[in-house]
Amino acid sequence: MINSINLLGNKIISDIREFAYASGFFLKTIRESFFFIKQKHIGYKVLVMQILFTGFEALNIISLIGMSLGVVIIVQGLTLLPQFGQGDLIYSILVVVITKELGPLLTAFIIIARSATAISTELGNMVVSHEIEAYVSVGIDPISYLVVPRFLGVTISLILLNLYFNLSGLIGSYFVSQFIKPVTFLEYFRNLLFALKPYIIFSSIVKSLVFGMIISIIATYNGFRVEGSTTEIPQVVIKSVGQGFSYCIIADAIITALNYLWF
Amino acid sequence: MDELDIILELNDVSIIRNSKRIIDQISLKIFKKKTTVIVGGLGSGKSTLLKTLAGIIPTDSGKLIIEGKSFNSMSVSKLKDFRKRNGFMFQDSALWSNKNLYQNLSLPLQLHFPDMSTDEIDRIIKKTCRSLSIDINLNDRPAQISSGNRKLISLARALITDPEIIFIDNPLSSLDFETSRIIRETIKKLKYREKTMIICTYDPEITSMLSDFMIIIKDSRVYAYGTYNDIVKSNDTVIRNILSHVIDKASNFDDDILDLISPDFN
Numbered sequence: 316m317i318n319s320i321n322l323l324g325n326k327i328i329s330d331i332r333e334f335a336y337a338s339g340f341f342l343k344t345i346r347e348s349f350f351f352i353k354q355k356h357i358g359y360k361v362l363v364m365q366i367l368f369t370g371f372e373a374l375n376i377i378s379l380i381g382m383s384l385g386v387v388i389i390v391q392g393l394t395l396l397p398q399f400g401q402g403d404l405i406y407s408i409l410v411v412v413i414t415k416e417l418g419p420l421l422t423a424f425i426i427i428a429r430s431a432t433a434i435s436t437e438l439g440n441m442v443v444s445h446e447i448e449a450y451v452s453v454g455i456d457p458i459s460y461l462v463v464p465r466f467l468g469v470t471i472s473l474i475l476l477n478l479y480f481n482l483s484g485l486i487g488s489y490f491v492s493q494f495i496k497p498v499t500f501l502e503y504f505r506n507l508l509f510a511l512k513p514y515i516i517f518s519s520i521v522k523s524l525v526f527g528m529i530i531s532i533i534a535t536y537n538g539f540r541v542e543g544s545t546t547e548i549p550q551v552v553i554k555s556v557g558q559g560f561s562y563c564i565i566a567d568a569i570i571t572a573l574n575y576l577w578f
Numbered sequence: 579m580d581e582l583d584i585i586l587e588l589n590d591v592s593i594i595r596n597s598k599r600i601i602d603q604i605s606l607k608i609f610k611k612k613t614t615v616i617v618g619g620l621g622s623g624k625s626t627l628l629k630t631l632a633g634i635i636p637t638d639s640g641k642l643i644i645e646g647k648s649f650n651s652m653s654v655s656k657l658k659d660f661r662k663r664n665g666f667m668f669q670d671s672a673l674w675s676n677k678n679l680y681q682n683l684s685l686p687l688q689l690h691f692p693d694m695s696t697d698e699i700d701r702i703i704k705k706t707c708r709s710l711s712i713d714i715n716l717n718d719r720p721a722q723i724s725s726g727n728r729k730l731i732s733l734a735r736a737l738i739t740d741p742e743i744i745f746i747d748n749p750l751s752s753l754d755f756e757t758s759r760i761i762r763e764t765i766k767k768l769k770y771r772e773k774t775m776i777i778c779t780y781d782p783e784i785t786s787m788l789s790d791f792m793i794i795i796k797d798s799r800v801y802a803y804g805t806y807n808d809i810v811k812s813n814d815t816v817i818r819n820i821l822s823h824v825i826d827k828a829s830n831f832d833d834d835i836l837d838l839i840s841p842d843f844n
Binding site: 357437440441444445446448449450451452453454455542 | 595629632633634635657658661662664665666668670672673674675676685686688689690735745
């Protein structure tokens with residue numbers, strides 16, 4: 316009995332410590348991000364490379380998934396909704412599903428699968444091979460040189476990829492709609508813009524921003540949690556993926572709830 | 579000993595990992611322009627002690643004091659100045675694998691001398707490589723070169739800013755004869771130039787020829803600490819046993835002095 320209480324106590328203490336450490340890590344990253352933006356920083360190249368990897372190299376898969384989603388919604392919507400006399404609702408559904416809900420979330424999932432795993436693996440390997448210590452030894456703060464460019468790179472990329480996902484989804488749905496219920500390009504986009512309220516765009520950008528911050532912090536934090544063995548690297552990668560999905564979905568639910576309360 | 583300038587000091591420092599004390603309540607002083615050699619058995623905590631002295635591993639208790647100031651309360655600019663004045667050669671080289679060799683050498687210069695021109699950076703890198711007989715393509719990545727060359731590049735990176743304090747962790751482990759010779763000669767030249775050096779090594783030549791002070795580590799604690807002459811004269815069996823692995827029995831102290839003052843070191 317006393318043993319169980321001891322174990323529980325140790326677990327609680329270690330969880331509190333971990334939470335405090337993670338909070339400190341997050342706050343320092345935010346603080347260093349401001350310095351990074353303000354100063355001429357040697358980490359700019361790392362930032363550019365991160366945007367190239369996370370943003371540019373993911374364009375193909377993002378456009379493919381965005382277009383496919385647009386096609387699915389338009390096909391289902393144009394076949395089902397007119398049966399209930401609600402054919403015009405298709406534009407609102409397109410905007411709500413693609414722009415407001417699934418756009419930011421699916422983009423985040425793709426980035427977790429592509430970039431969060433890569434970041435955790437890379438940083439974990441750097442810890443094992445003492446490269447992080449080498450950075451410290453020459454006077455480079457690992458947070459400002461390794462974490463901040465990845466934090467900014469992933470967050471910026473996620474916002475841009477979300478916009479790209481929206482464009483792909485909405486344009487893809489237009490082309491497919493021509494086979495089912497042809498409308499002119501102008502009419503399609505007029506209806507779409509009418510359904511696209513400013514708060515929806517705002518909500519979508521806020522989600523991307525928050526997801527980007529969550530994914531990059533989780534990936535870098537877990538990468539640094541490796542202590543000295545390469546066998547720990549797959550474990551932290553799995554953690555990054557699991558935590559990334561979970562926290563993004565929780566954040567999505569909170570932002571959506573707040574959105575309905577405010578607007 | 580106390581008449582010498584103290585550059586680094588550990589006060590009752592402990593490092594704890596997974597509830598195990600890797601460094602256990604260590605207190606010691608490192609003197610300016612002197613060479614201190616850390617010796618001890620495998621897993622005794624030598625490398626951790628070296629990294630703690632360099633401020634790379636934070637202490638769990640106790641204090642690291644750099645020129646009279648506590649490391650933990652140093653301002654960012656003072657800390658940057660300290661980093662600029664020291665170089666660290668890692669046991670496993672620890673070169674940045676996502677950068678080529680040239681970038682590995684140029685990064686410390688770009689960081690500490692932001693106004694330095696690319697031509698000047700290039701000149702310093704070439705000069706440092708020449709002094710270490712490095713004759714390889716600097717556009718290669720660390721994974722593309724031999725472990726000996728990686729070790730040389732690691733030493734070059736540690737020396738690129740011409741630091742005052744140099745930390746060297748097992749410089750000659752798993753090296754061929756020629757690379758060992760180059761590193762030994764370089765360390766001798768640094769000694770001649772009165773650099774402060776803290777070296778973890780098993781090498782008899784470096785230990786017997788270059789050390790002014792010795793630290794004997796056993797079971798994560800300082801077992802003995804003093805001048806080289808005092809330590810080698812000790813009759814303690816534990817010290818004798820540890821020293822038997824590192825002191826070159828063939829070395830002659832007078833010869834060593836002659837070596838050091840020879841014009842070859844200029």
